[in-house]
Amino acid sequence: MVEKELRIEKLTNGFRNGSRETVLQENISAFLHPGDLVCLLGPNGAGKSTLMRTLSGFHQPLSGKISFSGKNLESMSLKARAREVAVVFTGQINDPFLTAFEVVSMGRFPYASFYGRLKKSDLEEVENTLNLLHVAHLKDKTFYQLSDGEKQKMLLARALVQDTPFLFLDEPVAFIDSPGKIEIMEWLSHFAHEQNKGILITTHDIELALDYADRLWLMNREKPLQKGIPEDLVLNGVINQYFDRERVVFDPRKGRFGSGNKPDRQVVYVKGDQVEMQWLCRAFTRMGKEVRKATAGKSVIYYSFDTDHFVLSRKDKEDVILSTIEEVMKREMDY
Amino acid sequence: MVSLSRHKIWFVIFFLLTIVLFLANLWFGSVLIGWERVLDVLFHPDSKDTLAEVIVNQYRLPQTITALSTGILLSLSGLILQTLFRNPLAGPSVLGISSGASLGVALVVLAGSAFGSWFSMTTLIGNLSVILAAFAGSLVVLLIIILVSSRIGNILTVLIIGIMLGYAVSAVVGVLQFFSGAEELHAYVVWGLGSFSKTTAVQSVMLLVVALAGMIVTLLFVRPLNALLMGERYARSLGFHTRRIHTLLILITGLLVSAGTAFTGPIAFLGLAVPHLARGFFKTSQHGVLVPSTVLMGASLALLCNLLARLPGTDVSLPINAVTSLVGAPVIIWVIIKGRHFKTE
Numbered sequence: 289m290v291e292k293e294l295r296i297e298k299l300t301n302g303f304r305n306g307s308r309e310t311v312l313q314e315n316i317s318a319f320l321h322p323g324d325l326v327c328l329l330g331p332n333g334a335g336k337s338t339l340m341r342t343l344s345g346f347h348q349p350l351s352g353k354i355s356f357s358g359k360n361l362e363s364m365s366l367k368a369r370a371r372e373v374a375v376v377f378t379g380q381i382n383d384p385f386l387t388a389f390e391v392v393s394m395g396r397f398p399y400a401s402f403y404g405r406l407k408k409s410d411l412e413e414v415e416n417t418l419n420l421l422h423v424a425h426l427k428d429k430t431f432y433q434l435s436d437g438e439k440q441k442m443l444l445a446r447a448l449v450q451d452t453p454f455l456f457l458d459e460p461v462a463f464i465d466s467p468g469k470i471e472i473m474e475w476l477s478h479f480a481h482e483q484n485k486g487i488l489i490t491t492h493d494i495e496l497a498l499d500y501a502d503r504l505w506l507m508n509r510e511k512p513l514q515k516g517i518p519e520d521l522v523l524n525g526v527i528n529q530y531f532d533r534e535r536v537v538f539d540p541r542k543g544r545f546g547s548g549n550k551p552d553r554q555v556v557y558v559k560g561d562q563v564e565m566q567w568l569c570r571a572f573t574r575m576g577k578e579v580r581k582a583t584a585g586k587s588v589i590y591y592s593f594d595t596d597h598f599v600l601s602r603k604d605k606e607d608v609i610l611s612t613i614e615e616v617m618k619r620e621m622d623y
Numbered sequence: 624m625v626s627l628s629r630h631k632i633w634f635v636i637f638f639l640l641t642i643v644l645f646l647a648n649l650w651f652g653s654v655l656i657g658w659e660r661v662l663d664v665l666f667h668p669d670s671k672d673t674l675a676e677v678i679v680n681q682y683r684l685p686q687t688i689t690a691l692s693t694g695i696l697l698s699l700s701g702l703i704l705q706t707l708f709r710n711p712l713a714g715p716s717v718l719g720i721s722s723g724a725s726l727g728v729a730l731v732v733l734a735g736s737a738f739g740s741w742f743s744m745t746t747l748i749g750n751l752s753v754i755l756a757a758f759a760g761s762l763v764v765l766l767i768i769i770l771v772s773s774r775i776g777n778i779l780t781v782l783i784i785g786i787m788l789g790y791a792v793s794a795v796v797g798v799l800q801f802f803s804g805a806e807e808l809h810a811y812v813v814w815g816l817g818s819f820s821k822t823t824a825v826q827s828v829m830l831l832v833v834a835l836a837g838m839i840v841t842l843l844f845v846r847p848l849n850a851l852l853m854g855e856r857y858a859r860s861l862g863f864h865t866r867r868i869h870t871l872l873i874l875i876t877g878l879l880v881s882a883g884t885a886f887t888g889p890i891a892f893l894g895l896a897v898p899h900l901a902r903g904f905f906k907t908s909q910h911g912v913l914v915p916s917t918v919l920m921g922a923s924l925a926l927l928c929n930l931l932a933r934l935p936g937t938d939v940s941l942p943i944n945a946v947t948s949l950v951g952a953p954v955i956i957w958v959i960i961k962g963r964h965f966k967t968e
Contacts, residue, residue, distance in 0.1 A: 344860065370862035383852050384961075385908040390849075397850055397861045450861070 292357045292453045294320035294343070294373075294486060299352030301335060301342050309350060312338055316352070316513045318505060320488055322453055325480040327497035328490045330507030331531060336490040337378075339507070340456055343488070344375045356454070370398040373454040374447035376440075378462065382432050388442045389427040392418060395449035410449075417445045421475065437468035444475065455479070457489040461496060469493065473500040494531065495544045498522070506530045546573075553578040556620065559590040568598065571613050575621075589616065630905060630912050637919035641691070644926035648687040649679055651935035680824070687926065688827040689886060690819040694893060694925025695834040695918050696883035699841055700876035701894030702901070702917045706848050706910070707872050708782050711958055714895035715880040717782065718768050718873070719789030720761045722796075724884040725815065727760020728753055729796045732811045733803040753814065754826075757885035764788060765877035773870050778855065781869070816942035817888035819929055826886060833882045838918050840875055844868070848910040891944050892951025893928075897921040899958045924950070 296318045302311040312335035320326055328336050341347040343354060345361050354361040356372045364372070374395065381391070396410040406414075418424040423441050426434060434442065440460055447455050460476070461469040477500050479485045491497055497504060498518045506514040506521065508530045514521065521527050528538045531545070539546050556572050558565060559582045568589070569579045582588040587602040592609075598616050600608040610616050649661050660675040697715050704713040715721055731752055767788060772781045800808055822830065847868045850858040859865045883890070901916040902908060925947075932946040 346856065346859065365862075366859065366864060367862040370860060373860075375856075375860045377854075377856050379854070379856075381853055383908050385902060385906055386852055390909065391853065394850060394853060394857070394861065397846065397863075400846065 292322050292486070294454055294488075295353075295355045296343070297353045297355075299342070299354065300350040301339055301352075302350050303338075304348075304350060311350065312509065313507065313513060318513065318515055320454065320486045322484045322486040323480055324502045325477050325487045325500060326489070326503045326505060327501035328488060328505045328507060329492075329494060329497050329530070332492070334507040334509055336507055337458055340375075340458055340488065340490055344373055344456055345369050367398060370450065370452075372452055373456055374450035374452045376443045376447050376455075376457040376460060378459050380432075381439075384430070384432070386431050387427070388423070388429050388431050388434060388438075389414065389418075391431050391442055392427070392445045392449060395446040395451075398450065413449050413451075414445075417448050421445050437464045437471070440464060440468075440472055441475075444472070448479065453484075454486045454488070457487070459491060460489055461491060461493060469496055476500070494527070494538075498543055555580055557582040557586045557588045559588050562591055562593075564591045564598070568613050568616060571617060572620075575617065577620075589620075630916075633905070634915055634919065637916065637923060641919055641923045641926065644923050644930065645687055645691065648690065648926055648930055649683045651930060652678070652683060652933055653936070653938050653940070654678060655936065682820070685822050685824045685827040686820040686929065688824075688831050689822045690925045690929040691922045692827065692830040692834040693819065693883045693887050693890060694897075694921040694923075696830075696837060696879045697890060697894035698897035698917045698921025698924075699834075699837055699914070700879040700883075701896075702898040702910075702913055703841065703844075703848070703872050703876045704894075705898055706851055707869065707876075708778060709851075709854065710782070711899065712895070712955070713782070714892075715876070715883070716789065716889070716891075716894075718785035718877065718880075719764045719787075719792060720768075720785075720877050720880045721884045721889045722789040722792040723761040723764030724757040724881065725760070725796055725889065726792045727756035727758070727763075728814055728888075729799045729811055730760070731756040732814065733796075733799040733807050754885045757888075758881055761877070761881035761884060764792065765874070765881065768873055768877065769870060772873055773866070778869055781873075814888045815944075817890045817944040817947075819887055819925075819943055821888075822886050830882060830886055833879075837875065837879045838914065841914050844872065844875075845910045845914060848872075849908075852908050887943075889944070890925075891948045892955070893921065893925060893947050896951040896954035897924055899954055900924070903958075 296316055299316040300311060300314045301316065302309060302313075304310075316339075328339065330336050338347060342349050343361075345354075345364075345366075356364070356369075359368070359372075361369070393406060393411070393414045396406050396414065399410060400406050415424065418427055421441050421444065423438060423445065426438055426442070431439065431442065444457070444460070447457070455476075457476070461472050464472065473496055476487050476489065480487045480502065501518055503515060504518050504521055506526065511530065514526050514530065516526070522538070522540050522543065525540075531538060536545055538544070553576060555578045557580055558569060568591075572579050582590075587600070589598060589600050591597075592599050595609060597609045597611050598613070600610065600616070600619060602608075608619065610619060646658070646661070649665070650656065650658050656675050656678060660672055661679055663672060664676050664679045701714045704715070704717060705711060707713070708717070768781065768785055771784050772778070775781060775784075800811065803811070847858065847863050850861055850863050851865070851868070855865045858868075880894075897920050898913065898917050901913050901920050904920075905912050905916055907913065928943060928946045928950055931950075932941045932943045934940055
């Protein structure tokens with residue numbers, strides 16, 4: 289039994305237009321193993337979608353080799369590919385009558401009879417997957433009427449019933465609200481770890497990728513593909529190199545991007561680290577102030593649990609008690 | 624799967640409707656013949672009723688079979704093209720195939736006068752050369768489209784090239800019209816108005832055989848057609864050779880349209896409207912349901928239009944294209960308005 293894996297060897301990716309070649313990345317070598325959720329991260333125009341299209345056999349690489357479990361992608365029939373990898377693309381499906389159930393059951397087409405009739409076991413698999421993702425109640429709705437999050441879950445279900453060791457998803461969390469994004473990422477992580485799927489997704493969302501990816505592939509037009517687990521790539525500063533712009537830098541403490549330090553900022557002193565204080569600090573940072581932990585003898589702001597209010601405690605003056613962050617901000621700006 | 628049995632009941636109803644309309648086409652006309660006499664002619668070939676026999680067997684029967692077959696041919700090709708191009712306004716005329724037929728006919732009918740008469744008018748109309756010219760013209764355009772689609776992967780490009788080819792061909796026809804004599808021009812215009820009554824009994828049966836064969840072949844493509852509903856990329860990721868399927872489907876629809884147009888002239892709106900009626904009625908995009916329902920609805924709508932065009936009881940009859948347009952255009956307007964409705968949601 290050959291080990292299941294996607295192997296990329298010395299791949300050069302790009303476009304050929306007549307005799308002119310536009311190279312996006314050169315000399316990519318990487319593996320995707322079952323059980324791993326890999327996020328392909330990179331700024332817009334880095335060639336993430338093109339690489340994904342190349343890996344699923346839709347786009348001819350300029351050179352190099354792609355193989356699934358020891359079989360060369362180029363020499364695999366379309367039918368064999370359909371049993372190796374299921375793909376979720378971006379883009380709308382606007383058919384006016386196609387139901388969610390019909391969309392999901394298309395994932396069973398590689399296993400259907402010539403006339404397209406699905407066996408009872410196929411239909412059961414579709415039902416089970418819909419139940420698993422908690423979308424069974426939506427199955428008879430027209431696909432285009434579903435919300436973006438529901439659509440994405442149906443497309444994920446369609447890819448799952450295709451029953452392949454590998455899943456590729458292009459921008460699965462774009463255009464979805466935050467709780468919906470987390471839900472999708474939780475499912476992807478679940479299917480990688482519990483059902484031993486090898487999952488590759490593209491995304492812009494670095495914070496989400498850092499939270500959920502087992503491995504990151506970082507992409508950039510100028511630099512070679514970097515691979516590694518998210519935590520290492522944060523600590524060795526590689527993330528910065530791939531995304532930083534002037535004024536936007538990655539903050540390794542917070543695990544997210546922010547505007548870099550501005551000089552000559554006014555300092556505000558705070559005490560305590562309750563949720564309320566964290567949000568207050570956030571608001572100050574946004575207003576361009578520097579937040580520091582209080583030292584003795586300074587005016588300080590803290591949150592009082594006795595009164596459920598923010599307290600501005602100033603030397604030689606009476607304390608000011610305020611109930612909302614907006615009021616605190618207004619007060620502080622006046623000074 | 625409960626809905627499948629509901630669909631079957633409707634299939635039976637539409638099948639019966641087709642039979643009723645078929646018989647009505649034999650019964651009603653400028654001369655009213657009682658239905659007993661019609662049935663007598665149909666089921667007793669040695670009938671003594673010569674008047675009824677001539678009218679029914681030589682005129683109404685071939686015309687009715689032609690209407691039925693053309694309805695099936697054009698509606699099926701409309702259905703395939705709409706799915707193939709994922710465009711609700713695709714129809715038999717979009718690939719330039721019916722324009723190709725027009726060019727063939729124009730060359731035979733009009734070029735005669737433009738380049739000096741080598742045909743006499745009497746042999747022109749309704750004879751085999753027009754049918755062959757139409758068929759050859761549409762096959763030439765079809766061949767070009769097939770060559771293009773096998774080289775170019777993008778189906779939208781193929782669609783646009785088809786439409787442009789149609790314009791170019793129409794321009795050539797325009798030039799021919801400009802230089803031709805009044806009589807030939809009239810003959811060409813009459814052909815362009817379409818008619819179900821130019822076929823002999825044998826030709827009409829041939830057309831019916833082609834229509835039924837087209838239906839069977841299309842049923843073989845139900846699964847790839849369904850896969851194309853989600854777009855080319857998904858179909859390919861599910862293991863379908865989309866480019867090969869595109870080429871085959873264009874070839875099939877091209878042959879269906881060529882056959883339909885060659886015998887009757889271009890018939891407007893049937894191919895465009897019937898698939899929408901079928902989708903709207905059965906509220907589905909599944910081709911397992913749409914292929915049979917498009918066949919039945921296409922047949923019955925063509926028979927209905929033919930009956931209306933005949934203006935039963937009067938001596939005049941309308942050109943069939945006028946009737947199909949009056950019936951078809953509102954359907955398309957309905958589709959456009961509905962389409963806008965769901966896009967702005």
